[in-house]
Amino acid sequence: MKKTENEENEGLLVRRIKNGTVIDHIDGGEALNVVKILGITGTTQEALSIATNVPSRNMGCKDIVKLTNRELSKEEVDRIALISPRATINIIRNFKVCEKKGVEIPSLIVGIVRCPNPGCISNTNEPIQSKFAVLPKGLHCSYCDWVITKDLTSYII
Amino acid sequence: MSFESAMARLGGTSLSVGSVEACSIAKGETLADTIRVVSGYADAIVIRHPKEGAARLAAEFATVPVINAGDGAGQHPSQTLLDLYTIRQSMPIDRIDVALIGDLRYGRTAHSLASALSLYNARLHIISPKGLELPATLAADLREKGMEIVEHDDLNDVICDVDVLYVTRIQRERFPDSASYFNVASSYRITPELLAGAKDHLIVLHPLPRIDEIDPRVDELPYARYFEQSRNGVPVRMAMLMRVMQ
Numbered sequence: 183m184k185k186t187e188n189e190e191n192e193g194l195l196v197r198r199i200k201n202g203t204v205i206d207h208i209d210g211g212e213a214l215n216v217v218k219i220l221g222i223t224g225t226t227q228e229a230l231s232i233a234t235n236v237p238s239r240n241m242g243c244k245d246i247v248k249l250t251n252r253e254l255s256k257e258e259v260d261r262i263a264l265i266s267p268r269a270t271i272n273i274i275r276n277f278k279v280c281e282k283k284g285v286e287i288p289s290l291i292v293g294i295v296r297c298p299n300p301g302c303i304s305n306t307n308e309p310i311q312s313k314f315a316v317l318p319k320g321l322h323c324s325y326c327d328w329v330i331t332k333d334l335t336s337y338i339i
Numbered sequence: 340m341s342f343e344s345a346m347a348r349l350g351g352t353s354l355s356v357g358s359v360e361a362c363s364i365a366k367g368e369t370l371a372d373t374i375r376v377v378s379g380y381a382d383a384i385v386i387r388h389p390k391e392g393a394a395r396l397a398a399e400f401a402t403v404p405v406i407n408a409g410d411g412a413g414q415h416p417s418q419t420l421l422d423l424y425t426i427r428q429s430m431p432i433d434r435i436d437v438a439l440i441g442d443l444r445y446g447r448t449a450h451s452l453a454s455a456l457s458l459y460n461a462r463l464h465i466i467s468p469k470g471l472e473l474p475a476t477l478a479a480d481l482r483e484k485g486m487e488i489v490e491h492d493d494l495n496d497v498i499c500d501v502d503v504l505y506v507t508r509i510q511r512e513r514f515p516d517s518a519s520y521f522n523v524a525s526s527y528r529i530t531p532e533l534l535a536g537a538k539d540h541l542i543v544l545h546p547l548p549r550i551d552e553i554d555p556r557v558d559e560l561p562y563a564r565y566f567e568q569s570r571n572g573v574p575v576r577m578a579m580l581m582r583v584m585q
Contacts, residue, residue, distance in 0.1 A: 301411045303392040308369050310396060319479070325392025326413055329476045 197231065202250040204272040204279075205262065210235050212266045213245035215335045219261050219294060220254070228252045241268065256283075261294055263287040264316070265335055287316055295321060295330065295337045302326040312339070341569075342385045342408060342417075345576035354381060371400045378402040383583050386410075404583035412445040418546055419451040421575040425568040426503055429542050432456075436500055438464040438491075440527060441507030441552060443473040448546040449507050450477055457486040464489050464497045468523045471513060494527070499536045504529070504562075506545045506552050530554040534562055544568050 208216055213232045222228060229250040238244040259271045263285035273281040293311035297304045304312045304325045313324040320331035330337060346353045356362040356377070363373055370388065374397045377384055386397050387408040394407030394414075409415045426432055437456055443449045443465055453463060453473065463486060465473055478488055491497050498504070506529055514520035528551060529543065545553060545565040557563050 299391060301389075301391045301413075303370070303388075303390040303396045303410075306370075306390060308396060309371050310399070323392070325395050326411075327391075327476070331476075 203254045205247040206270045208245035209266045210243035260288045297323045299328040341572035374400045414451045415447040418448045419455045421571045432459045435502040437503040438501040440466040442471045443467040444471045446507040457484045462487045504543045
């Protein structure tokens with residue numbers, strides 16, 4: 183089947199990878215937050231490709247993140263669900279998709295989000311990580327009961 | 340001090356580390372380390388700490404039971420147990436009208452009491468200065484549990500309807516200057532005149548210490564139960580200590 187112009191452009195934007203992980207169907211504009219939530223910085227080893235606001239039939243526009251030579255674990259990818267619940271994860275080995283899975287919102291997130299409450303014990307030098315229960319109303323701090331209902335990405339550590 | 344009194348009356352002893360500023364934490368030790376050390380010295384830990392969630396952190400690191408005796412602007416559950424006990428001495432708690440007045444934002448005793456009252460189908464009347472209202476997330480939680488919460492600008496509007504008037508201290512440091520503090524504090528002062536139209540069985544509670552929130556003339560009225568409430572802290576805390584060490 184002949185590729186559309188968009189699909190051809192997408193191919194130019196984000197090259198195929200031999201081994202690693204492709205995170206597709208990220209909500210448009212959230213790719214950088216996804217990278218942040220995965221703890222990938224300029225100092226880590228992975229070769230990283232990011233495409234943002236790629237036209238998508240189903241989503242209008244989407245972001246794509248490709249990581250070479252690193253296969254993300256389920257625990258890692260589930261964190262992404264907090265900001266992009268429609269994301270899909272493709273594990274690539276020798277240019278072939280070996281696993282394809284969606285993301286599930288975890289019931290507890292640890293060490294990912296900072297509590298917005300300046301009076302919370304988790305914002306001190308204690309040897310603990312922030313801990314939030316994921317509830318329908320938002321993220322509930324397991325220490326001080328603060329609930330994050332909006333602007334989640336601004337609290338990502 | 341009431342926990343120390345409770346422990347003494349149970350025949351035990353207590354080791355006080357005093358304020359956070361006075362113990363190893365002031366030297367840079369983490370609370371986690373302090374708790375691990377104290378766990379080796381005592382059969383239970385009672386903690387009051389300026390940070391919210393400190394007692395939960397302590398419970399993670401302790402090898403003995405931990406009782407939260409107040410964590411920042413968070414919760415004060417032992418106070419709530421004695422508040423409920425004091426109310427219960429005067430009336431059944433079910434379906435009563437309770438007015439919370441004062442600093443409801445930072446007042447941890449109000450937070451814990453409001454949460455507990457939601458289990459008793461109580462109706463909550465809240466009266467607080469602007470900026471010191473009950474935290475929105477707590478209010479939403481209580482409403483989700485089915486609690487009716489009514490906000491009032493003036494205690495006079497509701498004093499005839501309430502069974503319990505729970506007064507909390509308005510702290511001076513919450514205001515930009517002394518003038519605005521005195522202005523607000525005076526409009527939240529409980530006086531015999533204000534209580535003239537109250538129900539006969541109304542009780543006035545206060546977690547103490549009070550500053551100017553309650554006119555000393557109220558102390559002589561049958562409504563005043565705050566010193567009795569304070570005394571109740573000892574048997575209630577004795578019961579708590581017994582329970583956690585059984």
